[in-house]
Amino acid sequence: MSFTVYGAAGSGSVPIEAALTLMGRPYRVIEAPTWEGEAQRDKVAGANPMRQIPALVTPEGETITESAAILIWLTERFPDARLAPAPGDPRRGQFLRWMSFIPASIYSMYWIRDEPGRLVGDDAEAQAQITARTADRISHCWSVMESQLTPGRFLLGDDLTVLDLYVAVVSRWRPLRPRFHAVAPRMGEVVRRVDALPQLQDFWARRFPFRGVYADPA
Structure with missing residues (x-):
């Protein structure tokens, strides 16, 4: 079973998608660039009454919103990925x-x-x-x-x-x-x-490529 991410390219869902990618966890994205209008916000309404992205639906059917909460929760769900200091770690x-x-x-x-x-x-x-x-x-x-x-x-x-x-x-x-x-x-x-990061090169190219005004200065 996989996760479902309500998100959009270049949005706050991208670090969540990146984390799931590094964790090797299957997920699908329901693309919903909510800044484009009511139709896009309506896509998210069933998962998040604020009609905002990101939202994560777990394989068990639980919905989690708020990007930081989702990221922290994922590191606790999959501690073997070592993407956060564990409780008790000085950091x-x-x-x-x-x-x-x-x-x-x-x-x-x-x-x-x-x-x-x-x-x-x-x-x-x-x-x-x-x-x-x-x-x-x-x-x-x-x-x-x-x-x-x-x-x-x-x-x-x-x-x-x-x-x-x-x-x-x-x-x-x-x-x-x-x-x-x-x-x-x-x-x-x-x-x-x-x-x-080599393991994210294809991911960045798909979900938040550097181009135009987003190009990083040398």
Whole structure:
């Protein structure tokens, strides 16, 4: 039996799909780019009453929403994949800290940033201010995270975790990788390493290829 992921290319479902790929667990994706309108949001409504992606349906029929919760749950369901510090590991507290920080402080900005009219209507000047200020806020949060981490090969040391997958995807979103590298250069080295993982090359090409504005600066 396989998992079902409600998601979309380039979206918050991508780190979940990447984790399942590395874990060797079968899954299918119900493609639902909810930002494209009501028809796409309706696809998700049965799994998530917020009509948002990602959502995960387990082989047992349980539905889990919220990207960080899904990622943490998967590492607990499949501990042999070693994609998270185990309970009792000295790195566990920082793992949970940053897995919570990303959706609370960064990911949450995109509900406003992607459609600023939700808050200010058709006021073009106000929308432009929201776009600029959310970019500043996102960049500031990355810089704070950078200041609190001492990466090794990966963010929490020499072992890959779902935190690395999470940051590798979210850092591709606007204000895009060039600004991310400017404010978080050591984390930038890590995400480039994640981008280059041989076991994910075909996956990245399908689900979040670097091209156009998403191209990572050399």
